[in-house]
Amino acid sequence: MAAMYAIFLILPALVKASFFQVDYPNVNISSEPNGDLIFEAGQGGDVILKPGAGGTVYIAGVDLRKFIQKVKSLPPIWTKQSVHGSLGTFNSGKSFSVSVEAKDPDGQRIVYELVSGHLPPGTTLNNATGEISGTAPDVDATYQFEIRATDVHGKYADGSFSINIREQDQCVNQPCEHGGTCTDNLNQFTCRCVHGYGGNRCETICSTNSYGVDQSVKHIPDAQLSAHLTYNTYNAHDGRLHSRTGWVGNGTGSFLQVDLGNVSTVYGVATQGYRSSSYYTLTYTVTYSQDGNTFRDAAVSGGNTFSGSSSYDMVIKHDFVTPVQARFVRFYPKVWHTGGLPGLRVEVYGCP
Ligand SMILES: *[C@@H]1O[C@H](CO)[C@@H](O)[C@H](O)[C@H]1NC(C)=O
Numbered sequence: 590m591a592a593m594y595a596i597f598l599i600l601p602a603l604v605k606a607s608f609f610q611v612d613y614p615n616v617n618i619s620s621e622p623n624g625d626l627i628f629e630a631g632q633g634g635d636v637i638l639k640p641g642a643g644g645t646v647y648i649a650g651v652d653l654r655k656f657i658q659k660v661k662s663l664p665p666i667w668t669k670q671s672v673h674g675s676l677g678t679f680n681s682g683k684s685f686s687v688s689v690e691a692k693d694p695d696g697q698r699i700v701y702e703l704v705s706g707h708l709p710p711g712t713t714l715n716n717a718t719g720e721i722s723g724t725a726p727d728v729d730a731t732y733q734f735e736i737r738a739t740d741v742h743g744k745y746a747d748g749s750f751s752i753n754i755r756e757q758d759q760c761v762n763q764p765c766e767h768g769g770t771c772t773d774n775l776n777q778f779t780c781r782c783v784h785g786y787g788g789n790r791c792e793t794i795c796s797t798n799s800y801g802v803d804q805s806v807k808h809i810p811d812a813q814l815s816a817h818l819t820y821n822t823y824n825a826h827d828g829r830l831h832s833r834t835g836w837v838g839n840g841t842g843s844f845l846q847v848d849l850g851n852v853s854t855v856y857g858v859a860t861q862g863y864r865s866s867s868y869y870t871l872t873y874t875v876t877y878s879q880d881g882n883t884f885r886d887a888a889v890s891g892g893n894t895f896s897g898s899s900s901y902d903m904v905i906k907h908d909f910v911t912p913v914q915a916r917f918v919r920f921y922p923k924v925w926h927t928g929g930l931p932g933l934r935v936e937v938y939g940c941p
Pocket residue numbers: 596615616617629630631632
């Protein structure tokens with residue numbers, strides 16, 4: 590059996606050049622009959638396996654240093670929030686961002702993943718930073734979930750978290766005026782107005798709300814004022830209430846047209862005559878259209894004839910008997926001041 594034993598007394602100087610560096614003055618390396626290789630130091634001595642610069646000690650193909658690091662490494666520790674932490678309460682419709690944070694005692698990077706429960710719909714977890722961000726959904730709910738923080742060695746710690754979402758009642762301050770009905774939507778409200786009122790909050794009294802043809806307002810641009818049969822060099826775009834001039838038609842069949850830009854609810858009109866002259870319109874009719882092709886007569890109490898100014902500067906306003914849906918409004922002079930011409934300056938009222 591002795592032949593099967595290989596017993597060496599090795600001095601450090603002899604071993605330096607070999608694969609293993611032996612730092613103790615003497616050590617036995619023995620090859621056992623069963624194939625075991627035994628490194629044996631003397632009493633109180635250490636056997637040290639020490640690769641050279643950049644070298645690696647492998648055991649069964651495994652990097653011994655990495656293996657030991659893995660065995661010794663500690664799992665991550667949740668730091669930023671208590672483990673059963675609420676991450677906060679957020680209002681629906683609002684975007685938010687919160688973070689969970691775990692630290693690896695070994696100082697390595699952490700990957701975060703959702704392992705159970707649900708994040709609020711519309712939010713996501715950043716697997717590298719632990720940031721949960723997105724837009725809070727339109728619900729009143731608490732979302733509970735577990736996030737796993739895993740280090741590079743596969744050691745992990747799970748943390749339980751929750752996020753509260755509070756649906757905001759956008760109608761709580763009763764934003765709709767004049768008896769309008771409020772409907773609560775995600776991060777906003779809508780008002781359904783009672784007849785005669787408009788605007789986002791029903792703040793607009795449609796019958797007195799001008800579209801801004803008026804010279805001092807000019808919400809309606811020049812290009813949206815046109816005319817048929819204009820007298821001489823007068824211009825449709827001067828046919829604005831309070832203009833320093835006015836539009837003048839050249840007789841029966843001429844008209845001044847206002848294009849409101851889109852279809853809206855028109856409640857009435859007002860007119861003046863041409864500024865400083867005898868060109869003023871005593872009666873006229875109004876037609877309206879949604880498409881610019883088919884026009885219908887608007888009605889005031891008493892019929893389709895609207896009374897105009899009995900002097901050039903007087904503003905005469907009329908409400909339609911029934912508001913109409915229209916984009917185009919035409920003014921047709923019917924009777925004008927004797928010896929004059931049908932001059933007009935106009936305004937249109939309603940709710941867009
Ligand atoms: C090495 O083996 C020999 C023979 O078995 C023994 O006498 C000696 O004490 C051993 N040395 C060490 C360092 O274990």
